[in-house]
Amino acid sequence: MNFTILPFVMVVLLITMGLYTVLFKRNLIKMIMGVAIIQNGVNLFLVSLAYRDGYAAPIWTSAPSSDMVLPTPHALTLTSIVIGVATTALMLSFVIMLKRHYGTVDSNETRRCRE
């Protein structure tokens, strides 16, 4: 049996788990965890796109061989990770503000727009 599709299936599972968490959980912290799981799924997808079977990491310092995997998706994954950290920090600070204002982190309670 051919298992070469397995990493992409894991990506689909991660993204679906994250979407489930965002859709069905009412705690805002858990929703942010869902967004982080989606980010990790996308990062895993980018890294799996770069993989070549039996090749080395794209760094010439004491490399085991001169056949290397694709370097561009790795660079873009680094960019994606840092942007994920920044957006997660911003979302968490919004949750801190909501907790100050409403006294709860339940997404049903924070929906009303009055004082």
Added chain:
Amino acid sequence: MRKVFAMLALLVIFAFLLLAVAELRGEDGGFGEPVHTAMDDYFLQDSQSHNQANNVVTAILFDYRGLDTLGEATVLFSAVSGVLTVLRKVKPVKRGGKE
């Protein structure tokens, strides 16, 4: 009722993603056999003579795709500005009306 609709939408997205992933196999860009590698081969071959750097990923980040890194640093800066704005000390203001 709303939960049922949300569950249905989730299942549709899951099936769509699975179908999209099932196309990715073999020579068509499957795991271990990526497509369109001419640019990456260029980076791998020439980054040492262009940049005198061993780490090809860092050479891409800071030379070939430097504007991406600049945008990333700007996003981090804006996020920090947002955090500082949201979490600043707010003096309680007395409003008219109740309380």
Added chain:
Amino acid sequence: MNWKMSRVVRTVTDIMVVPIIVYGIYLIIHGHLTPGGGFQGGAVIASSTALLIVSYGSFRDYKKDFSSMESLGLTLFILLAIFGILLGATMFHNFGAGTGGLFGGTVPEGINPGYVNTGGTIPMMNIMVGLEVAAALSLILWMMAKASDSMEVEA
């Protein structure tokens, strides 16, 4: 921030903070040779700030220092990028590679053991970005610790 952990935790923190920062600096200045770079090294340095906040709780107001450090890193990064235009090439042109100046050595083609004095502008940009990321993540952690401390904790 008015908690403080036990003396054991504080002593281990005092011992461990320096190696963590040194490891972060190592990751930053060897970014063009080994896995690592400005972002990863900056994150490692910011983790030492997290350790200090968790164990000591209260320390001085470093907001202005972190803020100016972050702005300095980003400004120097952009200036270094624009310097390529002033030399008649494109933005982010690697004007320092192979010139023999600072980080201006040449690498032999192919697999080599790695030399620190190579890379042109890449190590300089790694240092700038490392400065910026370390300050930014430390600032985020510090602000969140201060903000969550002022809330009432339900018993």
